[in-house]
Amino acid sequence: MRFEQSKYFNLLTHSKVEFSFGDFYLLDNFIISELHEGIHFDWDKIQEVIGVLLDYYESGFKIGYISNRVESYSIEPQLWMNFHEDYDFIVASAVISYTDFNYMNATIEKHFTKNSLKRCTTLDEAIHWVQNLKEFSQN
Template sequence: MRFEESKYFDLLPHTKIEFSFGNYYFCKNFVISELQEGVHFDWEKILEVIGAMLDYYGEGIEIAYISNRVNPYSIEPQLWYRFHEEFDFIIATATVAYNDFGYINASIEKQFANISLKRCDNLSEALSWVKHLKEFSQN
């Protein structure tokens, strides 16, 4: 389910950022991504998103990332290593997989991630998990 079609869209304060390759929703402690079908999410696109995050949240941020995979797209799993070498502000990731193929891809990416990566069946599960991260318990 797309974030805009969920009950959370009206409940959670957010800012929508539209890129040529997908939509991002910036919330208080987390970001929700929804990439377009068939996109190859490469390093240049990652840098574009990171620039928007730093502009929005500022330096010294700590946020979680929810990949709401409503559409199939590709990413090179080893980009997780490069990301963590250069950036450290995403403290945890939840991947919402709506089918077996998406779940398998998330499992592969989990092997490359240096942070906690939770595979979820729906957006509600991902939001609940992010809300209960110990890093955000005092917020």
Template sequence: MKFEDSKYSKLLSYKKVEFSFGTLYETEYFLLSELNEGIHVDHHIASELISRFSDLILRGHKIGYIANRYNSYSFDPQLWVDFNNDYDAFIASAIVTYSDFSYLNASLEKQFFSKSLKRCDNLEQAIEWIMNLKEFKKDTNQN
């Protein structure tokens, strides 16, 4: 299921950002990617994403990341290591898988991500998990 077809697109305020390789949605608590079929996420694409969201990343805002992988594409897992070493923006990540192969890839990526990474069967599970992280609960109690 695509984010805009989910109930959360009506419940959450978000910004839609389109790239040649896919679409990202920015909410208060998470970035959600829906990337195009057949692409390979490499340093070039990662650099474009970091550049677009650099103010969010550099100002120390803590956020979750959801990869909604309803399309099949490849991902260089080394990017998780590089990102973790250079930035501290993501508190956790969720990967929504729609096939056994996608689940296996997410399992491999989990080995490279130094923070919590949850493999989910559907978009609702991923969003609920991210929204209920204790880091976000603490933030809402301070306001």
């Protein structure tokens, strides 16, 4: 299910950023990506997204990342390692897989990230998990 078709679209305050390769929804503590069918999400595209995030969020921000894989696309798993070497603002990630193949890819990606990566099967599960991360608790 796409974010715009979910109950959360009207419940959660967000900003939508449209790129040629996909849409990103920026919320207080997390972002949701929905990349277009058939694209290859490479380092140049990641840098483009990072530029927008650095402008949108305050200095020193920490966020969760939800990859809502409603379409099939490719990414090099080792890019997670490059990302963590250069940036440290993502505290945890959730990958929503709608097919067994996507779930398997998320399992491979899990080995390349130093932060927690949860494999989910629904948008509800991913949002609930990210909203309840200890890094965002108000205690």
